[in-house]
Amino acid sequence: xxxxxxxxxxxxxxxxxxxxxxxxxxxxxxxxxxxxxxxxxxxxxxxxxxxxxxxxxxxxxxxxxxxxxxxxxxxxxxxxxxxxxxxxxxxxxxxxxxxxxxxxxxxxxxxxxxxxxxxxxxxxxxxxxxxxxxxxxxxxxxxxxxxxxxxxxxxxxxxxxxxxxxxxxxxxxxxxxxxxxxxxxxxxxxxxxxxxxxxxxxxxxxxxxxxxxxxxxxxxxxxxxxxxxxxxxxxxxxxxxxxxxxxxxxxxxxxxxxxxxxxxxxxxxxxxxxxxxxxxxxxxxxxxxxxxxxxxxxxxxxxxxxxxxxxxxxxxxxxxxxxxxxxxxxxxxxxxxxxxxxxxxxxxxxxxxxxxxxxxxxxxxxxxxxxxxxxxxxxxxxxxxxxxxxxxxxxxxxxxxxxxxxxxxxxxxxxxxxxxxxxxxxxxxxxxxxxxxxxxxxxxxxxxxxxxxxxxxxxxxxxxxxxxxxxxxxxxxxxxxxxxxxxxxxxxxxxxxxxxxxxxxxxxxxxxxxxxxxxxxxxxxxxxxxxxxxxxxxxxxxxxxxxxxxxxxxxxxxxxxxxxxxxxxxxxxx
Numbered sequence: 001x002x003x004x005x006x007x008x009x010x011x012x013x014x015x016x017x018x019x020x021x022x023x024x025x026x027x028x029x030x031x032x033x034x035x036x037x038x039x040x041x042x043x044x045x046x047x048x049x050x051x052x053x054x055x056x057x058x059x060x061x062x063x064x065x066x067x068x069x070x071x072x073x074x075x076x077x078x079x080x081x082x083x084x085x086x087x088x089x090x091x092x093x094x095x096x097x098x099x100x101x102x103x104x105x106x107x108x109x110x111x112x113x114x115x116x117x118x119x120x121x122x123x124x125x126x127x128x129x130x131x132x133x134x135x136x137x138x139x140x141x142x143x144x145x146x147x148x149x150x151x152x153x154x155x156x157x158x159x160x161x162x163x164x165x166x167x168x169x170x171x172x173x174x175x176x177x178x179x180x181x182x183x184x185x186x187x188x189x190x191x192x193x194x195x196x197x198x199x200x201x202x203x204x205x206x207x208x209x210x211x212x213x214x215x216x217x218x219x220x221x222x223x224x225x226x227x228x229x230x231x232x233x234x235x236x237x238x239x240x241x242x243x244x245x246x247x248x249x250x251x252x253x254x255x256x257x258x259x260x261x262x263x264x265x266x267x268x269x270x271x272x273x274x275x276x277x278x279x280x281x282x283x284x285x286x287x288x289x290x291x292x293x294x295x296x297x298x299x300x301x302x303x304x305x306x307x308x309x310x311x312x313x314x315x316x317x318x319x320x321x322x323x324x325x326x327x328x329x330x331x332x333x334x335x336x337x338x339x340x341x342x343x344x345x346x347x348x349x350x351x352x353x354x355x356x357x358x359x360x361x362x363x364x365x366x367x368x369x370x371x372x373x374x375x376x377x378x379x380x381x382x383x384x385x386x387x388x389x390x391x392x393x394x395x396x397x398x399x400x401x402x403x404x405x406x407x408x409x410x411x412x413x414x415x416x417x418x419x420x421x422x423x424x425x426x427x428x429x430x431x432x433x434x435x436x437x438x439x440x441x442x443x444x445x446x447x448x449x450x451x452x453x454x455x456x457x458x459x460x461x462x463x464x465x466x467x468x469x470x471x472x473x474x475x476x477x478x479x480x481x482x483x484x485x486x487x488x489x490x491x492x493x494x495x496x497x498x499x500x501x502x503x504x505x506x507x508x509x510x511x512x513x514x515x516x517x518x519x520x521x522x523x524x525x526x527x528x529x530x531x532x533x534x535x536x537x538x539x540x541x542x543x544x545x546x547x548x549x550x551x552x553x554x555x556x557x558x559x560x561x562x563x564x565x566x567x568x569x570x571x572x573x574x
Contacts, residue, residue: 036066036073037073037075038063038064038065038072038073038074039061039062039063039071039074040064040068040072041060041062042059042062043058043059043060043239044060044161044362044364045058045162053187053213053217054187054192054212054213055187056159056162056187056364057211057212057236057239057362057364058162058165058210058362059239059342059360059361059362060161060342060354060359061082061084061342061361074343077274077344078344078346080346081357082357082358082359083347084344084346084359085339085344086129086172086347087172087173089275089279090339090369093273093280093281094338094369094373094479094480095479095482096373096481096482098173098174098175099175100176102176102375103176105205106177106178106179106203106206107170107204107206107207107368107371107372107375108180108181108182108199108200108206108207109170109180109182109199109208109368110195110196110199110209110211111166111181111183111184112152112159112186112187112195113152113184114153114154115157115159115160115164116157117160117350117351117352118160118167120351121164121349121351122164122167122349124349126171131171132175137178138178138179139167139178139179139181140178140181141181141183142182142198142202143183144184144185144194144198145198154352156353157353158353160350160354161348161353161354161358162210163181163183165348165350165364165368166208166210166367167179167181168346168348168349169346169348169372170371170375172372173372173376174372174375177372180203182196182202183195187211189217189221189222192211193222194225196209196225196226204231205231205232205379205380206232206234206375207228207231207233208234208367208370208371208372209233209234209236209259209367210235210362210365210367211235211364212236212237212238212257212258212259213253213257214253214257214258215253215256215261215308216254218309226262226264226265227262227264229264229563230384231380232266232371232375232386233259233264233265233266234265234267234268234367234370235262235266235267235268236268236270236303236362236363236366237256237257237267237268237270237303237333237363238257238302238303238363239270239301239364240300240303241303241409241410241411241464242304242305242411242443242444243255243305243445244257245301245441245443246298246299246300247298249441254305254307254308255304255307255442255445255463256305256307256331256332256333257303258309260303261307261333262331263310263311263312264387266336266374266386267304267333268334268335268336268363268366268369269302269304269334269335269336269409269474270338270339270341270365270366271284271287271302271339271340271366271404271474271478272285272287272339272341272343273341273344283406284402285406285414285466286301286337286404286406286407286465286473286474287300287301287302287340287341287361287407288301288407288408288409288414290411291413292412292413292414292420293411293413293415293419293424294427300342301413302340303363304332304333304334304464305332305463306325306326306327306328307327307330307332307333308330310331312327312329312332313331313387313388315387315388315560315561316332316387316391318561319391319394319470321467321469321470325462325463326461326462327463334473334474335387335391335476336474336475336476336477336478336479337473337477337478338365338478339365339366340361340362340363340364340366341361342359342360342361343361345360345365346359346361346365370479374386377482377485377486381486381487381489381491382487382489382491383489383562383563383564384555384562384563388489388560389486389488389489389562390475390485391476393485394484397483397484399480399483400480400483401476401477402477402479402480403468403469403477404466404471405466405468405469407473409465410444410445410446411424411435411443412444412446412465416460417446417447417459417460418457420435421434424438432453434451434454435447436451437451437453445461445463445465446458446459446460446465487515488515488560488562489515489563490512490514490516490562491513491515491566492511492513492566493511493513493566494508494509494510494552495508496508496570498570499570499571499572499573500571501572501573505542506541506542506544507539508541508568509539510523510538510554512556519559522534522556522557523555524557525540525542525552525553525554526552527542527550528553529545529546544572546572547572547573547574548572549570549571550569551568552568552569552570553567554567
């Protein structure tokens with residue numbers, strides 16, 4: 001079947017590889033006569049050995065000889081050494097200053113296994129782009145217990161491409177942020193839980209996770225590791241499309257992968273970002289590398305869908321467009337999206353497995369990009385769950401977002417349901433007009449999930465299709481500047497005496513600051529002695545019966561379901 005050709009408007013047919021100063025055709029034996037390049041996409045990490053296991057989402061763009069099965073002609077749009085996008089190109093496209101001083105902020109990255117050359121490769125990356133050399137403060141690598149040694153086994157560099165991508169994506173977006181790499185021993189619930197908690201315990205303001213697994217195998221102990229109020233935690237939505245339709249059937253999981261499906265997490269979807277000859281955005285659509293209604297081509301697509309476990313928070317379920325996704329009160333993934341398409345991708349230096357520069361994409365790229373942009377904005381702004389900020393800013397700062405309204409991450413991709421139904425019948429040899437009746441399982445969100453025929457083509461569901469406004473694959477859209485990350489949650493300054501006697505009425509005052517006008521804020525004090533009190537005006541008294549040191553927590557909740565947690569402490573004497 002003919003594959004999609006990538007035409008990038010004003011970009012020349014042969015990109016200049018700035019790192020080497022040579023054209024792609026001259027530098028690569030894979031070029032066809034006339035200089036055209038061909039590529040295939042390959043997972044940068046091995047597929048999981050068992051269904052439901054965590055897997056990383058990085059995908060490599062590999063140049064191949066013309067005539068290679070599945071090869072796609074590609075026009076290199078980037079200025080990187082392998083024709084992928086550069087830090088400067090992303091900064092211009094998404095509208096941020098990567099050099100802003102954020103040296104007081106730490107971006108944590110959680111991966112598994114050891115990348116033995118991660119610091120050497122990062123310093124090479126820095127030199128290539130004129131960034132400062134890393135120091136013991138700017139980059140730190142630890143095991144899942146927070147120690148510099150012993151580090152996990154490398155397993156032949158099995159995770160090194162993913163680790164290199166995560167680290168260099170964060171550094172490319174935020175030149176001054178501190179980077180904390182936490183390497184888990186294995187991609188298991190126990191080890192990932194330990195690594196995630198370690199990243200937060202060591203001071204990460206933002207944590208990026210470029211992996212996922214089926215919600216069905218996630219236990220409560222692991223869920224607690226992704227619930228750290230005030231810390232921005234991002235997670236990739238996946239690289240196998242809606243309901244993992246792009247995976248072999250035995251490996252498919254729930255429609256939305258975990259941890260992206262967790263409401264405490266910012267779920268990051270993937271786009272195909274195309275720049276014009278001046279470096280401005282020419283178009284951006286949902287990343288789905290599969291030809292529409294293909295016969296099973298497995299080239300990757302952004303993940304997402306309705307959660308089977310989590311309720312949608314009010315800030316999502318009340319958002320215009322949510323009801324058209326058909327989630328019936330369940331959490332919808334994603335929240336926001338950014339570049340993921342490996343055919344354009346991001347150039348990374350990785351020498352543990354690959355041996356040099358490589359173009360990598362997948363939602364493994366979009367998660368650290370968004371995490372680093374949060375850091376550039378200053379972190380969570382004390383928001384308990386920063387994903388809520390994105391939805392509020394969709395209303396209050398419309399210019400801070402690009403509405404990604406083209407494409408889809410399901411089997412139908414960009415086709416109408418009528419055309420998809422017809423094409424699926426021809427491609428798959430079906431008598432049914434419902435692609436979900438193909439025997440391949442759940443492949444598209446718009447058609448009945450029981451696989452039964454439909455009398456009329458259904459409407460395209462927002463669960464797996466982009467639409468004007470809010471939708472599942474792209475969430476609120478992709479960022480244009482940092483305004484979408486601007487904190488909108490209420491905050492408070494707490495005043496109380498440092499000490500008091502047991503049994504006396506102790507005054508506590510909360511001076512509430514509303515970042516949004518015309519909102520109401522409710523207060524809940526948790527005193528640390530097993531009791532709590534509701535408060536309306538920010539002035540309250542409490543009696544502590546026993547001597548001791550008490551840690552007091554104040555929860556602020558506004559009528560947009562935005563949460564902030566403030567803390568104080570008091571010593572009670574006899």
